[in-house]
Each structure stands twice: as structure tokens, then as C-alpha cells.
Amino acid sequence: MTNTKNTSNNTTAAYEDQAVKGKASSAEAIFGNIAKPMFSRGGNKSPLKTALTALLLVFLFALPIYLQGMGEALLLAALVGIGLYVILALGLNIVVGYAGMLDFGRMAFYAVGTYAAIILAIPLANLLGDSLEGLVFPLVMVAAGLIAAFVGWLLSLPVMRLRGDYLAIVTLGFGEIVRITIQNNPFGLTNGLLGLPDRGNVLASPPFFDWLRDNVYWALGNDFFFTMTRNVYWYYMVLIMLIVAIIVVRNQDNSRLGRSWAAMREDEVAASAMGVNVTKAKTWAFVLGAFWGGIAGACFGFFLGGISPEPFSFLNSVIVLAIVVIGGMGSIPGVLVGGVLIMGFPELVRWFAMNHLGQAGGDIQSMVANFRNLFLGLLMVVMMAVRTEGIIPMKPKFHKLFGKGKSDKGDHTDAVVGAAPKGGAGS
Amino acid sequence: MNKVVAEHQGYLMQATNATIQFGGLRAVDSVNMNIEAGTIVALIGPNGAGKTTFFNLLTGIYTPTEGEILFEGRSVSGKKTHVIADWGISRTFQNIRLFKEMTVLENVMVGRHVRTKSGFFGATFRTPSFRREEKQIQEDAERWLEFVGLIEYANDLASNLPYGAQRRLEIARALATEPKLICLDEPAAGMNESESADLDDLILRIRDELNITVFLIEHDMKVVMNLAEYIYVLDFGKLIAEGLPAEIQSNPAVIEAYLGQDMEAAIKAKRRALLEARGEIAPETTPKPEAAAKDPVMMDSDGVVMVATEDNKEKNDAA
Numbered sequence: 001m002t003n004t005k006n007t008s009n010n011t012t013a014a015y016e017d018q019a020v021k022g023k024a025s026s027a028e029a030i031f032g033n034i035a036k037p038m039f040s041r042g043g044n045k046s047p048l049k050t051a052l053t054a055l056l057l058v059f060l061f062a063l064p065i066y067l068q069g070m071g072e073a074l075l076l077a078a079l080v081g082i083g084l085y086v087i088l089a090l091g092l093n094i095v096v097g098y099a100g101m102l103d104f105g106r107m108a109f110y111a112v113g114t115y116a117a118i119i120l121a122i123p124l125a126n127l128l129g130d131s132l133e134g135l136v137f138p139l140v141m142v143a144a145g146l147i148a149a150f151v152g153w154l155l156s157l158p159v160m161r162l163r164g165d166y167l168a169i170v171t172l173g174f175g176e177i178v179r180i181t182i183q184n185n186p187f188g189l190t191n192g193l194l195g196l197p198d199r200g201n202v203l204a205s206p207p208f209f210d211w212l213r214d215n216v217y218w219a220l221g222n223d224f225f226f227t228m229t230r231n232v233y234w235y236y237m238v239l240i241m242l243i244v245a246i247i248v249v250r251n252q253d254n255s256r257l258g259r260s261w262a263a264m265r266e267d268e269v270a271a272s273a274m275g276v277n278v279t280k281a282k283t284w285a286f287v288l289g290a291f292w293g294g295i296a297g298a299c300f301g302f303f304l305g306g307i308s309p310e311p312f313s314f315l316n317s318v319i320v321l322a323i324v325v326i327g328g329m330g331s332i333p334g335v336l337v338g339g340v341l342i343m344g345f346p347e348l349v350r351w352f353a354m355n356h357l358g359q360a361g362g363d364i365q366s367m368v369a370n371f372r373n374l375f376l377g378l379l380m381v382v383m384m385a386v387r388t389e390g391i392i393p394m395k396p397k398f399h400k401l402f403g404k405g406k407s408d409k410g411d412h413t414d415a416v417v418g419a420a421p422k423g424g425a426g427s
Numbered sequence: 428m429n430k431v432v433a434e435h436q437g438y439l440m441q442a443t444n445a446t447i448q449f450g451g452l453r454a455v456d457s458v459n460m461n462i463e464a465g466t467i468v469a470l471i472g473p474n475g476a477g478k479t480t481f482f483n484l485l486t487g488i489y490t491p492t493e494g495e496i497l498f499e500g501r502s503v504s505g506k507k508t509h510v511i512a513d514w515g516i517s518r519t520f521q522n523i524r525l526f527k528e529m530t531v532l533e534n535v536m537v538g539r540h541v542r543t544k545s546g547f548f549g550a551t552f553r554t555p556s557f558r559r560e561e562k563q564i565q566e567d568a569e570r571w572l573e574f575v576g577l578i579e580y581a582n583d584l585a586s587n588l589p590y591g592a593q594r595r596l597e598i599a600r601a602l603a604t605e606p607k608l609i610c611l612d613e614p615a616a617g618m619n620e621s622e623s624a625d626l627d628d629l630i631l632r633i634r635d636e637l638n639i640t641v642f643l644i645e646h647d648m649k650v651v652m653n654l655a656e657y658i659y660v661l662d663f664g665k666l667i668a669e670g671l672p673a674e675i676q677s678n679p680a681v682i683e684a685y686l687g688q689d690m691e692a693a694i695k696a697k698r699r700a701l702l703e704a705r706g707e708i709a710p711e712t713t714p715k716p717e718a719a720a721k722d723p724v725m726m727d728s729d730g731v732v733m734v735a736t737e738d739n740k741e742k743n744d745a746a
């Protein structure tokens with residue numbers, strides 16, 4: 001007994017010590033802390049990882065300058081598409097990877113976001129006038145995210161009691177319902193198959209775009225000429241939104257909320273017995289996952305300058321799901337790699353065929369378009385056979401302990417009976 | 428239907444006529460049970476007697492079809508499991524239900540869920556109060572791991588722990604919810620002799636140091652007799668006996684439930700043989716029943732019956 005008491009005293013002292021240190025570090029700027037987990041998780045800071053992340057960021061920010069300079073506009077547009085799908089997949093990752101619910105209807109939220117942004121943009125542009133035109137896109141993007149989140153909440157109500165296959169079927173149906181509803185022009189909002197915006201309307205120019213287009217350009221020799229085109233602008237916009245999404249999603253994962261998702265995914269009964277409100281956790285997963293669908297949708301709509309219902313097909317929902325599953329459920333690096341692989345590979349082949357293969361290029365291009373789904377299916381089969389956990393699997397969250405190392409190890413193994421359980425039959 | 432409005436009599440947990448019916452089966456049948464705060468109470472009975480079902484009623488996984496279970500005077504009927512966890516009932520599971528792909532520490536941190544409150548906003552923007560709470564959660568979780576002796580394993584996956592340690596982790600996770608009543612569902616199952624002795628110790632510390640009432644289902648009679656201050660016995664959903672350990676050990680209904688009628692005769696014969704050997708009674712001329720030779724009944728020199736259930740036998744065989 002006395003031994004135990006000693007230990008707890010020791011550890012209490014250790015905690016107090018830690019608390020003092022904690023105070024000193026809490027002086028850090030809040031924003032520094034928001035972005036912190038992106039580079040280090042649970043205090044496991046590895047300089048190599050930080051360096052690689054920084055290198056990757058530099059590469060990603062420099063890439064469009066090179067591509068645009070060399071006149072590869074189409075590849076740049078393809079990269080925007082990849083980025084949007086990665087944002088979508090990050091949202092889906094909350095639902096599928098963290099919370100463990102199968103969702104085949106991701107396009108529903110993408111569509112809602114796109115349409116909400118475009119429908120709201122025109123009256124808002126009129127309201128704000130020309131001088132505030134730049135505010136239209138950020139405002140409608142946030143609105144689109146919130147509306148998609150609201151739709152996610154609506155969907156969460158009926159599916160609360162469903163799991164696995166049943167949930168997959170309902171979400172699949174929901175995705176199709178949204179697309180078909182949009183096609184049928186409800187209340188004259190969506191303009192059916194003709195799409196939006198209606199004739200005569202043009203979407204407001206996104207913030208600083210006009211100025212950037214007119215003022216940012218430079219030439220190097222004869223072959224390199226850079227201007228801030230629409231593609232370059234949207235590349236950066238999507239890249240920034242992607243980084244924001246990664247930080248936010250990661251923060252949410254590394255929190256009490258994220259733990260409740262993980263617990264629910266692992267064992268719903270045990271989670272609720274430990275006091276996790278499973279209904280609430282599921283609702284949050286749907287809402288926060290849908291939010292990114294709305295954000296990506298708004299970017300998509302403004303990037304294209306208009307929208308019709310075709311891109312929101314069931315197949316595309318499956319592709320987003322494939323990004324998450326093949327990349328690694330619950331793993332952000334996995335989703336990034338999965339997105340680049342699944343969305344990027346066909347685009348890359350297509351671009352290569354078009355630009356560098358001359359006459360044969362056209363044939364190869366159509367072949368790639370036709371065989372893309374075959375490739376996807378094959379990849380899925382191979383992955384399920386050899387590496388079910390994905391390319392970069394989810395990692396357990398390691399924590400740097402406050403107490404360990406400070407408390408005398410010998411003392412505490414003494415106090416705590418059977419600290420190292422032996423054998424235990426393992427059955 | 429026939430809702431009994433039970434009167435709260437100051438017990439921590441009080442089941443009045445608690446019943447649950449699955450189709451034609453009354454898995455728990457009109458059970459009356461009281462648990463006083465600060466005690467260690469055991470619920471025993473043969474396999475399929477409805478013990479775990481009773482735990483499930485108590486923790487809100489099932490709702491009683493009849494009768495009522497009060498916890499601190501509040502009815503648990505129809506309450507969600509997480510609400511009951513918030514009231515202060517926590518549990519472990521018979522077939523270990525850890526969050527397997529989470530670390531040991533994270534498992535316990537989930538247990539802190541019910542006593543903490545940060546939500547979406549704090550998580551997204553990592554507000555100072557969020558970070559303070561998160562740190563507190565981890566510190567508390569570490570403290571619970573130290574309490575059960577698993578701090579060395581903090582960053583291991585829960586599924587990689589040895590079996591006995593997994594059971595301890597379940598207890599740590601349950602303790603992290605700061606319960607008033609902890610329900611342990613066969614905590615010693617699958618443990619060897621020394622592990623279950625350590626477990627006895629841990630359970631006593633839970634009651635003595637933390638002042639948490641312990642309600643346990645256990646097949647290991649040694650653990651039960653060592654720990655329990657009061658015992659309830661279920662058979663086919665019905666409460667067939669209750670009392671102090673000594674009373675339960677010699678209760679014919681209990682022995683019969685565990686061993687069947689023939690075994691009861693075997694025990695009588697054995698007790699008789701013991702007394703004969705001591706010379707307290709005169710030897711009997713009638714031949715002893717044959718069952719006595721190979722029966723699963725063990726009796727120590729004090730005449731205390733050690734009951735071998737299916738589970739115990741398997742375990743003993745394995746050991």
C-alpha cells in the first residue's frame with residue numbers, strides 16, 4: 001500500500017512539473033498551434049518528415065509556374081481536378097476512414113456544393129456590386145460548405161441506425177436522388193440538363209484574379225512565358241483549400257471528436273458503454289465530411305465557370321471511395337497518394353499521349369479514356385488481394401507520455417502487481 | 428407493461444422485478460437485486476443463466492420488458508448507454524471489446540470522453556481550452572494506466588497486448604469514466620493462477636482506494652469467494668439464491684444449479700466421507716455412490732465445496 005502511495009506522489013510531482021512547462025509553451029500563437037499537427041503528430045516530430053513536407057510544398061507551389069511557363073495548360077487543369085477529388089476524398093475519409101461508415105454517395109454533396117455556390121453567386125454579385133466582386137466566391141464557398149453540411153445532417157437522420165451494406169445502399173441511392181433531382185430542375189433552380197448559370201449570366205471573378213491576370217507575368221528566353229491564367233489561379237486556390245482541409249481534418253481526427261469516431265469504428269457497443277454518444281459522433285462525421293464536399297463543389301463550379309449535372313455520376317462517387325480505400329482508410333497521406341494515383345495516372349497518360357505521341361496519341365488517348373475504369377477495377381482487386389489496408393495505411397496515434405521516464409520504473413513495477421503479464425494462454 | 432414503480436431505498440443499484448423477454452425466452456426473469464455502495468458483489472450462475480444479459484440491462488444495451496432497475500434512484504430503463512455511463516455505471520465485456528486498432532493510451536483516453544466536453548469547434552481551431560483539456564485527458568489516461576500497471580504499453584496497439592493485459596486495459600478504460608459502479612464481466616476468464624491473484628488485488632484496490640462499488644460476474648469460484656461480500660446466483664434467468672459467500676457455498680439450490688441433482692448426492696457422500704475420515708461420525712455400511720470417484724466436486728479439508736464449471740475445467744486443462 002505504502003508503495004503505491006509513493007508512486008502516485010512521484011507521478012503527481014511529475015505532472016505538476018509538466019504543467020509548468022505546459023504553461024510556458026501555451027504562449028505560442030494560436031495559429032501556430034492550429035497548423036502544428038500537420039507536421040508533427042502527437043509530439044513525434046521527425047526532422048526528416050518536416051523537411052520532406054516542406055520540400056513537397058515548395059514543389060507543389062512551384063509546379064504551375066513551370067507548367068504554365070511551358071504552356072502545359074491542360075495538365076494544369078487536370079491537376080485542379082485531382083486536387084478537387086482529393087478534397088472530396090478527405091471529406092469522405094472522415095466518414096469512411098475515421099467513423100467507419102460506408103458512403104457511396106459522395107457526389108451528392110459535391111453537386112449540392114457546386115449548385116449552391118452558383119445559384120447563390122448571381123444574386124450575391126448583384127447585391128455586392130462590382131467593387132466587391134471579389135468577395136462573392138469566398139462567401140458562396142463558405143455558404144456551399146455549410147449547405148452541403150446541412151444536407152449531410154439531413155442524410156444522417158434516416159441512416160443513423162444503418163450499418164455496412166445497408167448504409168452503402170442508402171447513400172448510393174441518395175447520391176442518385178440528388179443528381180436526378182438536379183436534372184429535373186426543381187423549382188426552376190438548377191436549369192435541368194442545360195446547367196447553370198443561365199444564358200447572359202457570368203460568374204463573378206474570384207478574389208484578386210483580374211489583378212493577378214493583368215499584373216503577374218514574366219518571360220524567360222523564348223520558350224518560357226508565364227501568366228496568371230485561370231488554370232494557374234485555380235490550381236493555387238485548390239491547393240490552398242487542400243492544405244486547409246488537411247489541417248482541419250487532421251485537427252479533428254486528433255481530438256476528442258476523432259477518438260469518438262475511432263472508438264465507434266472499432267466497436268460501437270464498447271464506445272457507447274464508455275460514454276461516447278454514437279448518434280452524435282455519426283452526425284458530426286456526416287456533417288463535417290459533407291462540408292468538404294461543398295467546398296470542393298464551389299471551387300469546381302467556379303473553376304468551370306458553370307455546371308451541368310453530368311459530372312455527378314455514381315461512377316465518380318465510386319472513384320472518390322476508391323481513392324480513400326486504395327490510398328488507405330483513415331490515413332491522410334494515403335488519401336493524397338490514392339488521389340494522385342487514381343485521378344492522376346489516367347490524366348498523365350492522356351496528356352503524354354496527346355502531346356508527345358503525335359498521330360498515335362489520339363488513339364491512345366481514347367484507349368486510356370476507355371480503359372481507365374478497367375485500370376481502376378484491376379487496382380482495386382489487386383489491392384484487396386495483397387494490401388487491404390491501403391497504400392499508406394492508417395497509423396495509430398502515438399503520444400509522448402507526460403509521466404513516463406520521470407517516475408521511477410522499478411518503483412512502479414513494484415507497486416503495480418503483474419505489470420508484465422506473462423503467457424496468458426493467448427486464446 | 429406491468430410497470431412496477433419501485434421505491435428507492437437508498438441502494439446504489441436496485442433491481443425490482445427486472446425482466447427481459449426475447450420471444451418466448453425470459454433471459455432475465457423477475458430479478459430483485461440490491462447493491463449497496465462500497466461493496467463488492469458477485470453475480471454467479473451456470474453458463475447461459477442470464478448474467479451478462481443482466482449487465483446489458485443495467486448498462487442500457489437492453490431495456491427491461493418488465494420491472495425496473497434504479498441507479499441512485501433513477502431508472503435506467505430506456506436510457507441510452509452513454510447516458511448511463513455518464514451517471515456512473517461502467518463495465519467490461521466478457522469477450523474483450525477493446526478498440527483494437529487504437530493504442531493502449533488512446534483506449535483509456537476514450538474512457539475520459541464522458542467526463543470531458545470539447546467538441547468540433549475546439550478540435551478544429553485548437554483553442555487554448557481544447558489543448559488544456561486534451562492534455563488533461565492524456566494525463567488522466569496515463570494515471571489510469573499506471574493504476575492497472577500498463578503504462579509501459581501505452582503506445583502499443585491494444586490488440587498486441589497479452590490476454591491478461593487486455594482484460595486489465597478494459598478495466599482501466601472503464602475506470603477512466605470515473606464510475607460509481609463498475610461491472611466486471613468475467614475479469615478472470617482465461618487468466619492463469621498468478622494473473623488472477625493479481626486481479627483480485629486490483630479489484631480490491633478499486634474498491635478500497637477508489638471507493639468504487641464493484642459488481643462482478645465470475646466463474647472462477649476462487650476469485651468470487653476471495654472478493655465477494657455478497658453473492659447473487661442466477662439460473663435460467665431466475666434468481667435462485669443470494670447471500671454471503673459461506674451461505675452460497677452450502678446452498679443446495681446453487682449446487683444443484685451448477686452440478687445437477689446427482690452431484691448434490693455426490694457432495695453429500697463426499698462430506699460424509701470427510702467426516703468419517705475425521706472420525707466425527709461412524710462409518711456407514713452402505714456403498715458410496717460411484718459418481719464420487721470421478722466427480723468434478725472438490726472439497727478442501729474444511730468441507731468447502733469447490734465447484735468446477737465448464738469454464739474452469741477448460742482453463743484448468745489449458746494451464
